[in-house]
Amino acid sequence: MLSNNSDFKALLLLHGRDRRFSKLLQEESQLPTEIDRIDSRILKEKKSVELALSEWKELEAQNNSLEKEIISVTDLIHRQKSKQLQVKKNEEYTALENEIEVLKNNQNKLEDQQIDVLLKIDDAREVAKIAEEKISLKILDFEKQRESLVGHSKELRKEIEILEDEISEARKSVLPSIIYNYDRVKKVVSRPPFLAPVEDQKCTGCNLRVSNEVVSSILVEQKLTTCDQCGRIVYVER
Ligand SMILES: [Zn+2]
Numbered sequence: 001m002l003s004n005n006s007d008f009k010a011l012l013l014l015h016g017r018d019r020r021f022s023k024l025l026q027e028e029s030q031l032p033t034e035i036d037r038i039d040s041r042i043l044k045e046k047k048s049v050e051l052a053l054s055e056w057k058e059l060e061a062q063n064n065s066l067e068k069e070i071i072s073v074t075d076l077i078h079r080q081k082s083k084q085l086q087v088k089k090n091e092e093y094t095a096l097e098n099e100i101e102v103l104k105n106n107q108n109k110l111e112d113q114q115i116d117v118l119l120k121i122d123d124a125r126e127v128a129k130i131a132e133e134k135i136s137l138k139i140l141d142f143e144k145q146r147e148s149l150v151g152h153s154k155e156l157r158k159e160i161e162i163l164e165d166e167i168s169e170a171r172k173s174v175l176p177s178i179i180y181n182y183d184r185v186k187k188v189v190s191r192p193p194f195l196a197p198v199e200d201q202k203c204t205g206c207n208l209r210v211s212n213e214v215v216s217s218i219l220v221e222q223k224l225t226t227c228d229q230c231g232r233i234v235y236v237e238r
Contacts, residue, residue: 001224002238003197007175008224009183011233012195014170019192021163022154032154038146045135045142052131060116066114107230118129179226179231188231194234206230 001008077100084096171179185194189205196205198218203210208229217225218236227234 001218001222001235003235005222007178008235009156009172010170010175011178014174014182015193015195016168017167018186018194021160021167022192023161024160028153028156028160031149031156035146035149035153037090038149040140043140043145049128049131050125051136052128056121056128058098059121059124063114063117063121066110066117070107070110070114073103074108077103078105098101175232178224181226185226185231185233194232196227196230196234197237198234199237203227203229203232203234205232205234210234 003009003012080096080100080103084093084100085098088091174182183192192204197204197214198204198210201209201215205227206229208227211228214225214228214234217223218234225234227230
């Protein structure tokens, strides 16, 4: 058929709506995956903040336990020193002297460790602060993206429902015999386009050359014709 045939024009209108319909459905079907992807990125960012905070907390805990150890060693040193003042025998005095020496070494070691941990705490605190600030902005941004996808999904649904009504409306204007053929083609081809203009004796749906019979059927007999290669309904633009 020729595109300016009024029966065919009704089919072209229906086809346009069907194409848009399948495009919208496809777009709609991809949205949940996109939303899931954003959710997992939000989760990942939140975890990285938690990690920075837990590293900092872990160091604080180490510092606290070192602090306790230092206090108890210091107490012990004081106790042994006052004991030393009370002993009479030389050997007892020397034994305590040695013990105090060992304790002092231990005290020094613990204090060095504590300085080390305190420096790490400064770094970790800074890292956690930056992570919280930067990542909370990132998360905010992801949440906005998510919100807009959810909004888009609602709009799409509305648009799809309106289009469904418009499609049933358009189907009423197409001749039953044409609808019958069109629906058959839809089943065979499975994906739009279901109609394709012929240009230079080539079907623009499959890009293959159609036979002379097909061309003659379109142009001379002006019948509803299908491509002998892909099965789409072919027509000539007029
Ligand atoms: Zn074809």
